[in-house]
Amino acid sequence: MNREEIEEAISTHLPGLSVQTLTSLLEVLEELGVESRADLVLVQENDLVKCLRPIQCRKLLNGLKNEPLAGRPWYIDFRVRWDRMTASIRKALSNQARPSPGDRKYMVRAVVDQMFEHDLNPTRAICHSIAWSIVRDYPKCFADVGKKGDIVGDGSHSLLQQIKARVEYKNRKNTLARHRREKRPRTAVVEGGRLMARGPVDQYGCVRWSPTELPSGETMESLYEIKKQLSNIYSEKGMGGAETAEALMEKTYVIQRQYLNSVPAPTVAEIQEEWPFLFSQRTDVAFLDKMQEAINNKGSTIIRFCQELSRHPSIEEILAKYEPETSDKAVCVLLLLMAYFKEPKTSIMLETD
Template sequence: MLDELGVESIEDLALVEERDLVKYLKPIQSRKLMKGIKNGLVTLNMELVSAPDPSAPSSPTPSSNTTFQPPNQLLPSPPSTARSTSSASQPGVPWHVDFRLNWDQVSSAITLRVEKEERPLPDERKAFVVVLVEQMMQHDRNPSRAMCHSVVRSIVRSHPKSFGDVGKHGDTAGDGCHSLLQQVKTRVEYKNRNNTLAQRRRERRPRTGMAGEARLARGPVDQYGCMRWGPADLPEGETEATLENMKMDLLNIYSGMPSIVFLDQTGVAVSQKCLFSHFGLLTDVNVLQKLQEAISRRGQTILDYCATLENPKIRDVLACYDPDSDKAACILLLLMSYFKEPKESLMLEVDPCATAVDVSTAELPSTPCLIIQGDMMKPSGWLVSIEGHVVMGPHPFFLHGVAAFFSSYYVFNLEYPAAGSSTLEFIQRCFLGINPERGSKTKKRTTMNPHVSTLLRKLIDFEWAS
């Protein structure tokens, strides 16, 4: 690194700038190094080595023309060359910010895989989590999720191929550390299961807000996973009156078209083009394109992984799958079987020739429902219902139906049903790549579903092993 920067002597350190170190060090490490150079502290740890003399092969001695080697602590390096310890952090710096794993306590098998940038086996990964949590608990008996996230994020950034949620094709789920974070936090909770003194308690929310005080409440669901929402300003040149007139004109023009349905006369057109366009406006994600890419890229991996499971319901689904079956439909059924969610919570099977009029509203849930015409494995068409009313279809192409069905949760600002939340969150995170760090479209959840995180980790491990 120093040779590339042109540093040949200790005096040259004064000419190094922080931007010169961007490609070699992390921002905080760069600032620490620059601060040490300015205060004259770094030179105390430098090992002076004289420049090699071609005419004298003997060992060099210090001279005016010198080069130096920086200490290992200042440079990122694999565990084989720099085995940092979990020593006390600097004064004023939280321990989890400057936490360093003691690799001497990690098994040689894991260390070897990390050096080769390979993923540890599941048992090795569990052993690594045990060692990591033991070292973390030396600083805090019950680290919070934020503390665990800080430590895990540092490890994943240093060794993304070994511990990150990175697929074989380079696709990353969220910030890449959800699965390892979940394992670490679960281990912390297990270690503190009988330790009442180390429990963390949140401040109780007031039932009634006092005058002039803002009551603590859950954030709005409509912001979850969205890049833009709830515009405060009207379009340029428009007023409330002109928009109302435009809505009435659209209702008069399109109300007679069977392919477009308006929900409760609100002026919201329920059509494939409308849903896909509005979903893209909210999330910056092309829902149909993303689903097609996900099925082609990860569909076979899900099928192969499920074939290794000893689950009767999953085996029943795979037994009905043949080359003529719809792969997307099979994958959706497999996911619901894996998460032990009833298919009736998201889908309804009707007669192949059924239309919107033929579907019994008594059987439809209040949440969005994907209505399948014919066999689930070989659907001839689909419809979508919202709030117990069929608002779209029938249409062909099952994957288009999944895209329209999922988009409706964002377009109409609806929560995932509890009975099918894991499947929908897996589609959201794994297929569409919508990975907010906080919040949820499910009640009483503010982080990633642990079942979704576990399945994602197992799929990545299976993908790399195959």
């Protein structure tokens, strides 16, 4: 029996133990056949009642079980401290019920805070390992479940997304700790003889969060002059000048980001006043194509969902006129969504001068 190693392990978790009690405990462990520190995890509470009080037994055994083994990554032995969660979360776990959205958010925050004790920026793989272990222990509380009650995938995708998003939120101002991945652009733009590709992206999807490199041949003064030109274009043409302003908006991206990232953050009204063309449709995503694709993929699901609703006259009226073979599904889906969210039909068209 490695007496010194075992004594050190006991003293770590029960530092106030008297010499007499410690000696008795070591004798009991030797009788049980404990030879090394690793054997301590096999000891049960009933084995120690002769020399330790119940709370001391539990403190020692819980501490030993939660100790990471040498050479193993910390997340392999990571255990959520459920005893520190709110009473409503503990009740949901004991009843094998799904916690409320608010409780789930609290749980995610608590789990991430506990993870940060080991790693200030755990990778997605680490987050997945922890999310999956939570789902494995409490599938009825946290697993992703399909309509028929079957577990979707490994059941941890939505919890993983929440945990990873929380990690990135906590690291939003910590550029040294934040991991970012390079994303290959679908398209590249040649500007001034250089190939401009997308920069690092994070969970929030921003392709260049805080750029520092100015466009070729430009200075900060010249960029602010271009900003004045943009203001003049908007004053003369309104949003009708968005196409003309597009190239100028690309050039002034650096000072746009500086303004948006400033502290305190500007309000939406202030942004709209300073950079009105940010509110025009300027994106590398084919919005209309994506919209049509989404309607084709999800439209039938939306229609079926609305067909199951009761006591909704507006939806019933729309469905009564819908003929699957001849009617336009896209129009039907849009009208159903507007009726469901109680939007007036007139708001589907925006009139501008």
